Amino acid sequence: MVATLTYTLTDTDKDGCNDTLTVTLNNAYPCLTVTGTIDVTNCGTIPVGIYNYGYTITDPKGVANGIELQNVDFYLKDPQGVKHPITIPIEQWIKTVNQIDSGWSLVCEFTIHFTEDTPQDATATISAWIEFWNWNEIQRLPTGGLS
Amino acid sequence: MTFLKKSKTAVPAIATITLIALAIVGFTYAHWSETLWLNGKVTTGTLCAEFVDVSNKDLGLDWNCDDGINRFWQIDKDIGSTAVRIVNKPDDCNDTIEVTMNNVYPSYYENIEMHVHNCGTIPWKIVRVNFTTPYEQKSITGVAYLTLDMSGDGKADVEIKWGNSFGMQVDPCHEVELSFKIHVLQNAPQDTAMSFTVTIIMINWNE
Numbered sequence: 001m002v003a004t005l006t007y008t009l010t011d012t013d014k015d016g017c018n019d020t021l022t023v024t025l026n027n028a029y030p031c032l033t034v035t036g037t038i039d040v041t042n043c044g045t046i047p048v049g050i051y052n053y054g055y056t057i058t059d060p061k062g063v064a065n066g067i068e069l070q071n072v073d074f075y076l077k078d079p080q081g082v083k084h085p086i087t088i089p090i091e092q093w094i095k096t097v098n099q100i101d102s103g104w105s106l107v108c109e110f111t112i113h114f115t116e117d118t119p120q121d122a123t124a125t126i127s128a129w130i131e132f133w134n135w136n137e138i139q140r141l142p143t144g145g146l147s
Numbered sequence: 148m149t150f151l152k153k154s155k156t157a158v159p160a161i162a163t164i165t166l167i168a169l170a171i172v173g174f175t176y177a178h179w180s181e182t183l184w185l186n187g188k189v190t191t192g193t194l195c196a197e198f199v200d201v202s203n204k205d206l207g208l209d210w211n212c213d214d215g216i217n218r219f220w221q222i223d224k225d226i227g228s229t230a231v232r233i234v235n236k237p238d239d240c241n242d243t244i245e246v247t248m249n250n251v252y253p254s255y256y257e258n259i260e261m262h263v264h265n266c267g268t269i270p271w272k273i274v275r276v277n278f279t280t281p282y283e284q285k286s287i288t289g290v291a292y293l294t295l296d297m298s299g300d301g302k303a304d305v306e307i308k309w310g311n312s313f314g315m316q317v318d319p320c321h322e323v324e325l326s327f328k329i330h331v332l333q334n335a336p337q338d339t340a341m342s343f344t345v346t347i348i349m350i351n352w353n354e
Binding site: 002003012017019020021022023024025026027028029030031038040044046048051063066067114118119120121122123124125126127128129130131132133134137138 | 179186187
């Protein structure tokens with residue numbers, strides 16, 4: 001085993017739901033392919049929608065230049081585990097549908113590939129966040145939710 | 148009655164003032180919210196190889212061999228000698244071996260052995276070896292027989308045999324032993340310094 005991938009889920013606000021996902025990929029190298037699934041489940045009793053999101057990246061040596069996003073797929077999953085594909089671009093879905101019912105999940109499956117441009121002995125970090133509001137408030141916003 | 152009239156105007160006023168005060172301090176009541184965080188960290192590995200030691204066969208009485216380096220034997224005289232050393236390049240990796248042959252003569256035979264260490268975090272394999280004299284450079288990518296012109300006269304002065312060490316995976320912290328044989332040919336000029344360097348090129352094992 002050369003590269004290692006670890007992740008942890010943390011409930012930082014102690015409300016019974018994990019709200020922080022920390023992913024660490026060590027010793028990556030050219031040609032490495034990583035497939036991941038991020039599952040965001042509405043663990044409350046009110047439908048929610050995405051109000052806003054953002055991210056910050058620290059990448060002094062340009063690791064991102066060597067990362068190729070090969071596949072990204074979003075879908076909704078109902079409480080029985082049945083997949084409901086999102087057939088429009090996720091940005092458009094956020095501006096139009098943007099609803100995750102109680103017990104449902106918004107799932108993202110992705111594959112990344114490290115190319116020959118991957119620098120050696122380098123570290124990059126990303127911190128991303130998604131803010132959810134109750135769905136009915138978002139639908140009143142003229143932007144459809146995104147500020 | 149006067150008291151009741153005052154009450155009807157006071158209650159909305161208090162509510163309005165309260166709402167204004169709440170708005171001033173940033174209070175919101177129109178929505179509930181929850182924020183999810185994703186923290187990712189990617190660290191890439193390092194590819195590193197270095198010579199850790201090098202040695203040669205001629206430590207006293209000389210060795211001779213036939214053309215083609217098929218048979219070799221030790222003679223009863225100590226005439227020629229070979230000095231080998233690891234050259235430290237500016238990148239702090241010992242990636243070159245320098246071979247200098249002194250007072251050698253046709254039929255002189257030498258065998259160079261070296262250990263190469265994986266000082267990185269990624270397995271690697273050898274893909275090419277470069278032999279460089281002041282007059283030419285030759286590269287090999289497999290089991291090889293080659294000759295080198297070390298005097299610049301356009302003639303082969305030594306012949307070299309390199310065994311099969313290509314494609315072998317060497318894991319981090321592991322070493323591999325490599326060797327090659329040298330034979331001084333009849334065309335080698337007299338009274339000439341004979342030296343060359345050996346550089347090994349590795350790539351990550353999965354390529």
